[in-house]
Amino acid sequence: MLLLGIITLVMTIPLASTYLSTILIHRIAFLVLLFSGLLTYNTLYVTPLSSGIGILGGLFQTTLLSHSLEIFILILGSIILLITPSDEKIKDLNKTTTNMFNYWDNLVSNSVKKFLPIVKNNTQLIDYPLIVLFTTLGMISLISSSDLIIMFLSIETQSFALYILATMNRNSESAVAAGLKYFLLGGLSSCFILLGSSLIYSYTGLTNFESLNILQSVIGQSFEENSYNYLAIGTLILTIGLLFKIGAAPLHSWAPDVYDGVPTIVTTWLTIMPKLSILIFFIMNNFLIDSNLLMISALLSLLLGSITGLAQYKIKRLLAYSTISHVGLILLALSYDTINGLESTLFYITQYSITSLNIFLILILLGNTLDKNSITSIYSPIQYISQLRGKFYYNPALSIAFSLSLFSMSGIPPLIGFFGKYFVINTALMNGNYFLSLVIVITSVISTVYYLQIIKTLFLPDTNNNTISISGSNNLSPILVYIVAILTLFIIFFMIYPTPILNSIHMIATTQYYC
Template sequence: MFNKFIYYNTKIINKMGEHLKIIEYPLILLFIVSGAIFLMSSNDLITIFLSIELQSYGLYILSTVYRNSELSTTGGLIYFLLGGLSSCFILLGTALLYANSGSTSLDSLYIITSISDIQSNDLWYSPNYISLSLVIFTVGFLFKISAAPFHFWSPDVYDAIPTIVTTFVALIAKVSILILLLQLVYYTNADITMNNWTFILLISSLFSLVIGTVVGLTQFRIKRLLAYSTISHVGFMLLALSISSIESIQALIFYLTQYIISNLNAFIILLAIGYSLYCYTSDNKEHDELLDKTNSPIQLITQLKGYFFINPVLALSLTITIFSFAGIPPLVGFFGKQMVLSAALDKGLYFITLIAILTSVIGGIYYLTIIKEMFFSKSDYKVNTLLGLNLRSELSELKLFKLKGNVYNNNVTGAIKSVEYNYKNIVLSSSISFIISILTLTILLFLFMNKEWLSMSTILVQLIFNS
């Protein structure tokens, strides 16, 4: 499908992957995934804290593993310092919950908060103190998923760290923590706490919807724009989480699933576009002066000018994903927002539902800006005719030179000792093509398989509420 687009992995492009050869890299990913799995399956406050730290430390290290990049190191340091602050809130909330309930188990917390037929004066603990402890505990997690008003670190970190690392920060951290918050809402689903601590989720949802949309309108750097887009999506998920009904939990699981698919596809496409543009030169001096172009090749929205005329298929895939972000029917993003808003209306939350609809409409403006640049702007790129000379000069200096891409040369058998430059031979690797194709088709053709997905989310909700 994308057969016209695989890149030559020359010495210059190979600098992009020199840090990926560090032996610690798979171990870091293992720490992150293990921490996420432990966090989603934890049933004890101490285990929750250890799991979130295991996941967070892996993300901190991964953000700074590109040691030759000053921008990446700065972003990783900001992420570490502010992530440590959020961990302090989590630890403080854990200590207060233990002091007021006498247990660190979520099962014990469920039993304690379910005692509704006893007057508060006769209880040996204070329900208000438990609610306050839960609020402090939740603030730490809202900080880590960059929910407003605890979002201020997110755009700077997203923009500074390499794009491939941004994908992990945007997906793994948020998915695991939102699943944990879902468990916490379930275990504290009692009147004495329900009207208190979960109110912070509703307030954070409102702030996230407004800030993520309004501030996103002023962005011209694409990863900062995606950061504010993520904040807006977190607002929808927190809205579903704060309602705490079977319909809202079903909407949350579905929204979280489509969020993973859409964001993963968007970041992979950005990486593919960045690598492909290595074969082109731009007359725009602003593009040449960008920092850390090796690890984050696409930083500005203007870098996508006229990209449709360079590779129409990748441009269309990114367009479909962006339309899903905006909630355009019949794409998968539309059904996610529809389910959340329907659950909110059933609970009588008319004001925040109106705000969510307005922010979705306004948010479409900055999504359309990206599409306008790709389809209706004249491209600044020209084919780099000097690339062939660079390839031959570099090959003459290297005894062992390996290409990670596919090189087509019918006249050569055995080892390749020279490369004849032809930018038409540059295509995208089959694995990346397959991933982008599957994710794009899932977003586009969801209309024909939504019943199956909704049935799956219904089964998951029943398992959660009947467990």
């Protein structure tokens, strides 16, 4: 269904771009993702999924885990696609941009202006949902890939679409610079992945994951000793390339610059979606991953993400370092090849994705309260933490939801983020790793400092009176407001009825671990 939707949009947009509105293209892509998720859900209870189903001669393998997370990815992607401007705003975009520049002249320095887009037409916005479908196709293909060649092609399908997304605002100097940096460093990481895959193939003569796994399990320790010069190094290099893709330390330097430079809607996608597919690939094919390297990267990610975030004054750069810290927690849980490690990984990925999506949705909605004639929600004007000052007095509901989401990120009980960190710490303690458990506690306390900084700014009065009155919130999308309300309630009240999620994760983890 997803591939059919891409083909349809590829044929439709060039032929009818004059007659089709941007909002209609976005809604079509939204329906494609939603219907794809529904079709996937309808096949979720097929019995052979428990042991896996090979597709296309073993190039792809579908399991209960990959099927479930594919549904999760499609739902998240469809929600992000709901963030779209109206046609009226697109028509008046140049005029409102000029007004926004005049507004910003009285608010902040000229350095902020480079973040405001000057869009001459809506071509970029029409192409945006098509690119999103392409990167989603790459993500789903990567999750189900069962061959080194398909793995690489899926990663490149995902990555090249992301490079285009990063440079979607071609009139912004910061977005183009961020996209170029993302492209160059992403190409470097692809070289590592290709080199590691080549070394594995040169020694074993195999590209199929199942065959590689069987070969490793049959030969055992002698296999590891004899193959050290090729297989072990190939696995190590492959892991480095994949860690580069998800922005884990010490391969994280590109992430804050890219997340800060691109439009906020693209930052939302980059922060959540690409990481999901690669982390799920780690889970599905842990025999290809160097667990020691995962643990080292987890430790560095926890330290660098928490400590470096203290010095940030831009909101998206701070959230980028926060993401690095959370990736460290996921990698730590992944490094333990136990069912508890798998369960804590799946739960943390789920709660992090939901909370992070809620934070960025609220950030975009709060940006629209700057002015009743705010330019499209895709380009949130909020770039600095100081711009959040006084937001509580102009939109209390969104500000409280934002604060609760940040508290969840920091692991404050009884919010869902607390349980995510608890499960990871419990897994580390059960495996006798007391040092990393202590590091998680310390870094969580440190990261709470910069989360509290944001919350404090929200509730401080705006002495400059730069924020427009609460009437500016009338242009907020009702659909997005409802989604924020649902996600916030889920974050708050998870503790009251956690059974469905925990039981589902336990069932999926049990099926994956023992089959």
